[in-house]
Amino acid sequence: MSFLKLTDLSKSFGDLQAVRNLDLSVEKGEFVSLLGPSGCGKTTTLQMIAGFLEVSSGSIALDGRDITHLKPNRRGLGVVFQSYALFPHMSVGDNVRFGLEMRGIDRKESEERVREALSLVRLDALAHRFPRELSGGQRQRVALARAIVIAPPVLLLDEPMSNLDAKLREDMQFELRTIQRRIGTTTVMVTHDQSEALSISDRVVVMEAGRITQIDTPYRAYERPENRFVSQFIGKANLLAGTVLVNDGEEIRIDLGHDVVAVGRSALSANGHGEPSAGDTVTVCIRPEKVKLCASSHGRVAATVTSRFFLGSQWLYRVASPLGEVLVCCQNEGGEPIAEGELVGVDWTNDAVRFVATETRQ
Amino acid sequence: MTSVASKPSQPARAESAPAVTASQPSASTAAPWRAYMPLWLASAPAFVLFATLVFVPLGMTLILTFYRFDPTSGPIAAFQLGNYIEVVSSPYYQTIFARTFGIAFVTTVACVAIGAPEAYVLSRMRDPWRALFLLVILAPLLVSVVVRAFGWSMLLNTNGLVNQAFALFGLGPYKLEYTSFAIVIALVHVMLPFMVIPVWTALQRLDPQTEQAALSLMATPWVTLYRIVLPQVMPGILSGSLMVFGLSASAFAIPGLLGGRRLKMAATAVYDQFLGSLDWPLGATIALLLLAANLAVMLTYYRVLERRYARSMG
Numbered sequence: 001m002s003f004l005k006l007t008d009l010s011k012s013f014g015d016l017q018a019v020r021n022l023d024l025s026v027e028k029g030e031f032v033s034l035l036g037p038s039g040c041g042k043t044t045t046l047q048m049i050a051g052f053l054e055v056s057s058g059s060i061a062l063d064g065r066d067i068t069h070l071k072p073n074r075r076g077l078g079v080v081f082q083s084y085a086l087f088p089h090m091s092v093g094d095n096v097r098f099g100l101e102m103r104g105i106d107r108k109e110s111e112e113r114v115r116e117a118l119s120l121v122r123l124d125a126l127a128h129r130f131p132r133e134l135s136g137g138q139r140q141r142v143a144l145a146r147a148i149v150i151a152p153p154v155l156l157l158d159e160p161m162s163n164l165d166a167k168l169r170e171d172m173q174f175e176l177r178t179i180q181r182r183i184g185t186t187t188v189m190v191t192h193d194q195s196e197a198l199s200i201s202d203r204v205v206v207m208e209a210g211r212i213t214q215i216d217t218p219y220r221a222y223e224r225p226e227n228r229f230v231s232q233f234i235g236k237a238n239l240l241a242g243t244v245l246v247n248d249g250e251e252i253r254i255d256l257g258h259d260v261v262a263v264g265r266s267a268l269s270a271n272g273h274g275e276p277s278a279g280d281t282v283t284v285c286i287r288p289e290k291v292k293l294c295a296s297s298h299g300r301v302a303a304t305v306t307s308r309f310f311l312g313s314q315w316l317y318r319v320a321s322p323l324g325e326v327l328v329c330c331q332n333e334g335g336e337p338i339a340e341g342e343l344v345g346v347d348w349t350n351d352a353v354r355f356v357a358t359e360t361r362q
Numbered sequence: 363m364t365s366v367a368s369k370p371s372q373p374a375r376a377e378s379a380p381a382v383t384a385s386q387p388s389a390s391t392a393a394p395w396r397a398y399m400p401l402w403l404a405s406a407p408a409f410v411l412f413a414t415l416v417f418v419p420l421g422m423t424l425i426l427t428f429y430r431f432d433p434t435s436g437p438i439a440a441f442q443l444g445n446y447i448e449v450v451s452s453p454y455y456q457t458i459f460a461r462t463f464g465i466a467f468v469t470t471v472a473c474v475a476i477g478a479p480e481a482y483v484l485s486r487m488r489d490p491w492r493a494l495f496l497l498v499i500l501a502p503l504l505v506s507v508v509v510r511a512f513g514w515s516m517l518l519n520t521n522g523l524v525n526q527a528f529a530l531f532g533l534g535p536y537k538l539e540y541t542s543f544a545i546v547i548a549l550v551h552v553m554l555p556f557m558v559i560p561v562w563t564a565l566q567r568l569d570p571q572t573e574q575a576a577l578s579l580m581a582t583p584w585v586t587l588y589r590i591v592l593p594q595v596m597p598g599i600l601s602g603s604l605m606v607f608g609l610s611a612s613a614f615a616i617p618g619l620l621g622g623r624r625l626k627m628a629a630t631a632v633y634d635q636f637l638g639s640l641d642w643p644l645g646a647t648i649a650l651l652l653l654a655a656n657l658a659v660m661l662t663y664y665r666v667l668e669r670r671y672a673r674s675m676g
Contacts, residue, residue, distance in 0.1 A: 085571035099579035
């Protein structure tokens, strides 16, 4: 029995179908991210869980109880908003206390719980400040404290990090995950930032155009994207088109053109489109860090480095090959990087090949 | 109200402007004439106009308050405080001032009670309706105050529509015209835009997610309105009520037409002294005392409320 269960959930605004037939089960204590580009329906889904939006059809159940048509102020869920939505006329302490006050918890106990929540987000010293006297990161933590102080059954986070700068965002992601682990609150987070979703969630729900395209652990979603969209949205991907030469149940050989043959293990093609058979047109995905650059005489195909980007721990090369442009990500091992314009060979191991799209030839 | 004026901008900042162009001789010919002109000089014409139109008449009125009045020969130049003593000590003028500020206060309270919810409803409306209702609220400003006062007079007089409606239920007729009640109703009608617009502006700045946040914390919609929305629009209500109070206390046309000859407010009393009794010094004294009292009330109100919201609302 899952803790939070969305069944066949749909929402339309006039002609626009924002969310279509969405099914999702979240276990108790789990951290789930709804991930997708803007307009994919992830925020709409969160708003329906929170009760701010009426459901068009389908149902939402929390701990076995149907809450589909419950007013938001009767659901008792913790929500952290993108704008933080702190009450500007109340001090930090009063902001956090508000939810306890609404629940009729007596002064003494609420003081204690406010102090606990504020120390959890390391803001004990700022309880008397007003929101406008805080920095962005501090406001974000107040919003988090305000949502968790009520010990909600589910914590909903709506793009909580999008207003923070990169460094702070990384710190907050780490902190958010630590806090969530410590208090064990079931959490649903909406984000368009794939690295954020990958780094802090137990499972990611990738959405596109109102539908779920893949639900998986971050590692599996990255390693086994089910389709072209997921492979490109999560991480970087080299997508190569080819034709299946042979599928013997063990190995699949694909002709990528230009005398290049890729070999994939059939067991690793995890998509739901069935095994490709000989003659099918397929798209394979090879992650940039699984592509190796070597001397031009070696490798599967020769290529020229067109540009390179230094990322600190890594070098990202763009190389022009007969197969098209390929992204290659190499560890920075301290040596001289490969110069632009240099001739190189491109290679990969058979394990790196993933099928993301199959078109069956009739 | 009118004397709460802006000072001309400080001149000091602009003095160094010509030095910038001096270092580039070739460019100096292309520099606009404005570059050579300090800001205080540039704003001088407007300042002179403003000073002439506001401060000179005000100063002359102030001097006039010290004059003596003789019924046969008119105002006589003098310096004495007799006029002030007369206005302050006479129960007749005390009543007028009490009525003036009482009516202004009731009007302000009514405008807050009607205008603030109206602005909230307005901010929640969708667009074709919002534009329409905003126009309806602003419409009173487009009609001459005299026309509007006569309109209310027709509605409220003994044979007017309101009394005809009462008659259907066997009530009345009531004396509605020439009462404080009529003045308050007409003033509220005129002043509502001055309340709705600042509150509406404050609501535009309000993050709608704060309401959702309050709901998610199990506040009922009413508690949300009272605890979250209202405090955030308080600065708008504050500035709106300052405008409404100031304009109501110094209103002239509406009390003049709907209050009749006997129910006087300060502004109509001033008019009577100037044009009825021709006692200009006494009229000027009432006018200046109205101005001073108005300023005192408004500044106190502003100080008290502003201090409460300054820290949190900026």
